[in-house]
Amino acid sequence: MEVLRGVFLIFTFWALGETLTQLARLPIPGAVFGMLGLWVALQFKWVSYASVQASAKGFLGMMGVFFVPPSLGILLHIDRMLEYGWKLALLVVFTSILSGVTTALVFKLLNR
Amino acid sequence: MNPFQVPALMIGLTLGAYLLGQHLFLRYRKSWLNPVLVAIILIATVIRLGSGVVEDYLKSTQILVFMLSPTVVCLALILYEQAAALQRRAFAIVAAVSCGGLTNVLAGVYLSRWLGLPEPFVQAMSTKAVTTPIALELSKSLGGEASLTVAFVLMSGIMGAVWGLPFLRAVGIKDPMETGLAIGTVSHGIGTARAQQENDLMAAAAALAMALNGLFTAFYLPYLYFWL
Numbered sequence: 204m205e206v207l208r209g210v211f212l213i214f215t216f217w218a219l220g221e222t223l224t225q226l227a228r229l230p231i232p233g234a235v236f237g238m239l240g241l242w243v244a245l246q247f248k249w250v251s252y253a254s255v256q257a258s259a260k261g262f263l264g265m266m267g268v269f270f271v272p273p274s275l276g277i278l279l280h281i282d283r284m285l286e287y288g289w290k291l292a293l294l295v296v297f298t299s300i301l302s303g304v305t306t307a308l309v310f311k312l313l314n315r
Numbered sequence: 316m317n318p319f320q321v322p323a324l325m326i327g328l329t330l331g332a333y334l335l336g337q338h339l340f341l342r343y344r345k346s347w348l349n350p351v352l353v354a355i356i357l358i359a360t361v362i363r364l365g366s367g368v369v370e371d372y373l374k375s376t377q378i379l380v381f382m383l384s385p386t387v388v389c390l391a392l393i394l395y396e397q398a399a400a401l402q403r404r405a406f407a408i409v410a411a412v413s414c415g416g417l418t419n420v421l422a423g424v425y426l427s428r429w430l431g432l433p434e435p436f437v438q439a440m441s442t443k444a445v446t447t448p449i450a451l452e453l454s455k456s457l458g459g460e461a462s463l464t465v466a467f468v469l470m471s472g473i474m475g476a477v478w479g480l481p482f483l484r485a486v487g488i489k490d491p492m493e494t495g496l497a498i499g500t501v502s503h504g505i506g507t508a509r510a511q512q513e514n515d516l517m518a519a520a521a522a523l524a525m526a527l528n529g530l531f532t533a534f535y536l537p538y539l540y541f542w543l
């Protein structure tokens with residue numbers, strides 16, 4: 204019962220987000236707006252924390268699993284990517300380091 | 316019977332491989348034993364040894380990919396739990412994530428052009444740090460290749476989830492908030508899944524960074540890209 208109600212609420216917010224992006228023709232997935240919407244609803248106590256907790260923790264606990272199949276899609280492009288092998292690896296590593304360190308340093312600087 | 320076309324078998328294989336990865340990670344606490352990475356390697360090996368086709372596996376496991384969307388909605392719970400810590404630092408968070416995200420786009424586009432990569436790769440580099448569904452939408456509006464875009468997003472995610480934390484620690488960035496923001500900005504959902512294994516504040520910072528970076532990039536990239 205409790206899990207069912209939580210899943211219902213989660214899918215309702217997803218549907219609301221999806222409706223918003225479709226109507227406004229935004230290039231942003233409905234789930235992202237659904238997340239922001241549910242956050243706002245929790246803050247204003249329109250939705251109680253207890254009503255979504257059990258279901259949400261269930262989904263979140265499996266989050267990593269849901270990334271496994273799309274990641275295997277990389278294999279479809281492996282030949283093309285290996286053509287530029289070291290360049291690609293270097294680029295992804297270097298730009299990620301640059302971006303991650305920038306994020307952390309800007310936050311550190313502004314949060315003194 | 317082709318086992319790679321049976322959803323029950325392929326979903327079971329995926330869950331089992333992930334569980335094994337999680338078990339190994341909890342046991343040995345080595346970054347490279349990331350459950351997503353372990354599962355990918357195991358499944359790729361099974362497909363190769365069983366002379367299966369990747370497309371069959373992907374079709375059989377569609378339901379797992381579908382579950383990503385409601386899971387993103389559930390991240391609201393972590394944001395709610397950590398709201399007090401996040402709200403106090405709202406300005407610094409927004410500034411840090413937008414600077415980090417923009418750095419990734421600019422460095423990605425200019426460096427990959429400088430190294431002479433073909434245009435579809437350059438486009439994929441520009442969207443690699445945003446969460447998969449947003450990257451797909453952006454790839455559509457930039458006229459890129461959808462599956463190549465996804466491949467780059469996942470590469471960026473897996474790399475950050477596996478080596479992000481040890482790297483940041485090595486350069487002296489240890490604060491859970493700073494680490495979470497960096498990992499969420501660079502490695503979106505996969506990084507956020509990794510942050511959940513550390514602590515709640517890091518997970519909340521990563522989830523928020525993922526959402527903000529995705530939102531910002533979605534708004535400016537379609538306009539900015541044509542100027543680069």
